Amino acid sequence: MKEGPDLARIAALIGEPARANILTALMAGRALTVTELAAEAGVTVQTASGHLARLEEGGLVVPRRSGRHKYFALRGVEVARVLEALLGLAAARGHLRSRPGPRDPSLRAARVCYDHMAGEAGIRLYDSLLARGFLGPAPEGLALTDAGATFVTSFGIDLAALRAGRRRVLCRDCLDWSERRSHLAGALGRAMLDHMLGLAWLHRVEGSRALRFTPAGRRAFDAAFPPVEDWFPEGSTPQAA
Amino acid sequence: MKEGPDLARIAALIGEPARANILTALMAGRALTVTELAAEAGVTVQTASGHLARLEEGGLVVPRRSGRHKYFALRGVEVARVLEALLGLAAARGHLRSRPGPRDPSLRAARVCYDHMAGEAGIRLYDSLLARGFLGPAPEGLALTDAGATFVTSFGIDLAALRAGRRRVLCRDCLDWSERRSHLAGALGRAMLDHMLGLAWLHRVEGSRALRFTPAGRRAFDAAFPPVEDWFPEGSTPQAA
DNA sequence: TCCACAGTTCGATCATGGCCGAAACATTAC
DNA sequence: GTAATGTTTCGGCCATGATCGAACTGTGGA
Numbered sequence: 001m002k003e004g005p006d007l008a009r010i011a012a013l014i015g016e017p018a019r020a021n022i023l024t025a026l027m028a029g030r031a032l033t034v035t036e037l038a039a040e041a042g043v044t045v046q047t048a049s050g051h052l053a054r055l056e057e058g059g060l061v062v063p064r065r066s067g068r069h070k071y072f073a074l075r076g077v078e079v080a081r082v083l084e085a086l087l088g089l090a091a092a093r094g095h096l097r098s099r100p101g102p103r104d105p106s107l108r109a110a111r112v113c114y115d116h117m118a119g120e121a122g123i124r125l126y127d128s129l130l131a132r133g134f135l136g137p138a139p140e141g142l143a144l145t146d147a148g149a150t151f152v153t154s155f156g157i158d159l160a161a162l163r164a165g166r167r168r169v170l171c172r173d174c175l176d177w178s179e180r181r182s183h184l185a186g187a188l189g190r191a192m193l194d195h196m197l198g199l200a201w202l203h204r205v206e207g208s209r210a211l212r213f214t215p216a217g218r219r220a221f222d223a224a225f226p227p228v229e230d231w232f233p234e235g236s237t238p239q240a241a
Numbered sequence: 242m243k244e245g246p247d248l249a250r251i252a253a254l255i256g257e258p259a260r261a262n263i264l265t266a267l268m269a270g271r272a273l274t275v276t277e278l279a280a281e282a283g284v285t286v287q288t289a290s291g292h293l294a295r296l297e298e299g300g301l302v303v304p305r306r307s308g309r310h311k312y313f314a315l316r317g318v319e320v321a322r323v324l325e326a327l328l329g330l331a332a333a334r335g336h337l338r339s340r341p342g343p344r345d346p347s348l349r350a351a352r353v354c355y356d357h358m359a360g361e362a363g364i365r366l367y368d369s370l371l372a373r374g375f376l377g378p379a380p381e382g383l384a385l386t387d388a389g390a391t392f393v394t395s396f397g398i399d400l401a402a403l404r405a406g407r408r409r410v411l412c413r414d415c416l417d418w419s420e421r422r423s424h425l426a427g428a429l430g431r432a433m434l435d436h437m438l439g440l441a442w443l444h445r446v447e448g449s450r451a452l453r454f455t456p457a458g459r460r461a462f463d464a465a466f467p468p469v470e471d472w473f474p475e476g477s478t479p480q481a482a
Numbered sequence: 483t484c485c486a487c488a489g490t491t492c493g494a495t496c497a498t499g500g501c502c503g504a505a506a507c508a509t510t511a512c
Numbered sequence: 513g514t515a516a517t518g519t520t521t522c523g524g525c526c527a528t529g530a531t532c533g534a535a536c537t538g539t540g541g542a
Binding site for chain 2: 006007008009010011012013014015016017019020021023024058059060078079081082083085086087088089090092093
Binding site for chain 4: 259288
């Protein structure tokens with residue numbers, strides 16, 4: 001009927017909740033696998049795979065194969081800028097996601113992000129490690145400092161094993177959408193979560209991405225990863241947990 | 242589940258074909274009535290009304306009542322910029338509307354845009370009037386010059402009647418989406434089309450917005466509104482908006 | 483007053499497209 | 513080789529939402 005750029009097509013591509021979640025997750029600037037994106041989008045892998053095929057066909061994302069993984073990233077900064085513009089417009093119009101639904105509070109408190117911890121607790125862990133100088137910036141993003149290596153080892157992580165099986169980046173920051181801040185991902189993020197699950201500090205809620213702390217686990221977590229305020233008001237002194 | 246701006250909601254609002262057409266039509270920067278927008282979007286008035294309610298609720302358009310008409314316009318330049326960004330991305334990705342479908346060629350050649358003529362013929366008429374100085378820029382957009390008044394009167398338009406019934410702007414430019422240039426709307430645009438229909442230069446195609454010239458009508462039209470090239474072979478080309 | 487026109491609401495239909503289970507396919511580990 | 517993991521395809525179910533006819537409201541003109 002009309003000609004010109006197909007506004008509807010590109011916007012519809014972005015305007016589907018699962019795909020929007022995928023794109024939002026990719027706004028962190030990193031390439032993520034199909035499985036990771038499925039977890040971020042809250043859909044199964046098959047569904048995410050289909051969505052990613054459409055996004056790729058629409059020129060919004062680009063795939064990159066690496067072994068048996070398929071990583072997807074946004075196709076260039078141009079796409080990111082458009083998404084930012086849309087996010088800004090949505091924010092200006094007061095369109096925020098998740099009027100706190102029934103099971104949302106628990107998800108915000110702590111949840112699994114693929115294989116590591118996200119939500120308020122995930123932010124807490126990340127900030128606490130960062131504030132104490134256990135994590136630091138590195139050329140490729142994020143690295144464990146020497147003090148951090150000591151800390152996580154004393155926490156119970158087998159760092160040597162993690163570094164030996166170098167099939168995965170040790171530290172990675174993952175943008176958290178309930179807080180819009182980074183939390184810890186990567187092999188270490190996974191190991192930390194696994195370890196805390198093993199310690200029974202918390203457990204997965206069946207059929208959900210939510211994580212629920214036990215009362216004792218909550219206390220132990222708070223002690224091990226105190227809020228940043230406790231560390232930043234005056235000085236930089238680390239402390240044993 | 243997540244928080245932050247609701248990308249999906251705003252994009253889905255834009256990503257519905259009828260709504261995208263409405264928004265694209267409003268990109269011309271003018272306020273249009275529900276009926277006009279319905280014609281532009283290719284849907285009935287009821288449907289357009291519903292869409293406009295959603296667009297308004299989503300903060301993308303603002304209504305303004307004027308008599309029994311309800312005009313809609315984009316809500317600020319911010320919205321326009323986002324739409325431009327999306328259009329640019331769509332164009333960059335090669336997403337053009339209408340792989341020329343079955344009945345598209347005739348629509349591109351000449352069609353009704355609410356009550357006036359659009360398409361290649363509409364552009365031709367507009368450019369031809371402009372090139373000969375019959376139309377000129379005015380504070381509120383577009384105005385008929387004295388020479389233009391003489392011309393349209395000799396063409397057979399009852400200009401006095403048009404000006405008497407001042408329920409509508411005489412001249413208005415309307416952005417043409419098959420050419421992405423302006424064509425003539427307003428009371429004069431309507432009168433011109435009506436007159437040409439009365440002269441049987443062309444007729445409406447049943448069940449479509451397409452207009453079909455008779456062979457004689459085509460010749461007469463070409464004579465009355467010669468291509469701009471014939472009038473500005475060398476220089477001093479005035480510009481459309 | 484009656485009529486014409488612009489816009490909205492309601493109800494029912496219906497198609498698009500998202501979703502997941504199951505199973506195939508692909509790659510790497512053992 | 514077998515097993516495990518990651519990804520894709522297929523098929524069918526199902527909900528969302530676009531669409532239009534019809535009826536209603538409201539405004540303006542004769």
